Amino acid sequence: MSHYDTKRWWPHESRFEIVVGAILVQRTRWENVEKVIEAMRSRGVLTPSAISTLDVLELERMVRPTGFFRQKSRRIQRLAHHIHLYHKGDVTCFLKRPYQELASDLERMDGIGPETRDAILLYAAGHPVMIADTYAIRLCDRLGLLDPVTPHAIKNHLMQHLPTTPQTCRRAHAAIVEHCKKRCCAVPRCSGCPLLDMCEHGATK
Ligand code: SF4
Incomplete structure (x- = not known):
């Protein structure tokens, strides 16, 4: 591990950014995700309540540079709705739960496979999980x-x-x-x- 600078991996300004990034990075390079996250950040839409109420076509336009933008927009919006509905839009409340409870919740969501699930568990929720990508x-x-x-x-x-x-x-x-x-x-x-x-x-x- 000492051969590589691994300390500033997955830069972010909020836990929700990590969750959104874990979906956006599916089948694309991280460089494409960074640009989209930056654009979403500057538009002020990186919260579950903002994403929930955003017009899906507008979300698709923002997400487009990462590819598979229709599926990814819907996945992000469904997750944002879930957090909004069941956790009052509080991302910390959604993430700060026992490993199995959060993992099961994520597994039930369409478009969140084992790799995305584990990235959210590790980077956003802080559970010790190895990612087998x-x-x-x-x-x-x-x-x-x-x-x-x-x-x-x-x-x-x-x-x-x-x-x-x-x-x-x-x-x-x-x-x-x-x-x-x-x-x-x-x-x-x-x-x-x-x-x-x-x-x-x-x-x-
Ligand atoms: S196959 Fe990969 S890990 Fe093995 S020696 Fe070559 S570069 Fe290193």
Whole structure:
């Protein structure tokens, strides 16, 4: 983890921004999400009550740069409605609940899969959860750590080998993403990789 700057990962000004960002980042790059979040922030619509009452076509226009804008707009609006209706629009009240209660609530919402759920649980709610995204799957597969490499096996493996604090989980997730973007890409750059000595794929290079 020390090879990458993981301390300022997922910058935000509110917990609701993290929740919205976790939906917007589905199937797109974070750079596209940042621009949309900034635009929403400057329009003053980053609250559950503002999103709930926003015209969906206007929301779609704002969200469009992240792709799949119709689905994402509806997912964000449904979640905002839920917080508005069941938690009086209070995002902290929605998030500050026991792990299982919040996780079950998120799982019942359309368009919130395991990766989005875990990102919200970890980054917005502060629960210690490892995120088994496509980067983690690629890295574990190449390292030869697990057989088979499944999201469930990755989460178990990481939870067994790292201190289970929210901070460690965030830093581990950030380090894995950074490593896979900078070095362990689709075509890996193994020469000089800090993990080369322990990597099954790297040993064949
Ligand atoms: S040695 Fe190569 S395949 Fe292994 S982790 Fe490093 S970059 Fe990825």
